[in-house]
Amino acid sequence: MRQIKLFKNVETEIRSLEKDVNDWIRESRANVVRISGNIAPQSEQADGSGYKLPPSDVLVLIEYDVD
Numbered sequence: 001m002r003q004i005k006l007f008k009n010v011e012t013e014i015r016s017l018e019k020d021v022n023d024w025i026r027e028s029r030a031n032v033v034r035i036s037g038n039i040a041p042q043s044e045q046a047d048g049s050g051y052k053l054p055p056s057d058v059l060v061l062i063e064y065d066v067d
Contacts, residue, residue, distance in 0.1 A: 002033070005062045010055035011039060021060055030064040037061065 005024065009017040025032060040057045 001066050003064055003066050005030070005064065007060040007062070009058050011058055012055040014058065017058060017060065021062070025062070030062070031067075032062055032064050034063040035060065036063075 007017060007021050007024075009020075021035075024030070037058065037060045040059070042054045042056050
């Protein structure tokens, strides 16, 4: 049966996201079919000293088979 697993983090924490994904794959022994991802642009937010963009959200979707 095909399943999906989602991971979400922000672009400033990419190494942490990579570690989480790799740890999950290793620990679950998932039969990964496909990995895809997306980075979402953020809206400008005022921070008192002008406008600043917060880190973008990063989403990783893993499609895998379960026996």
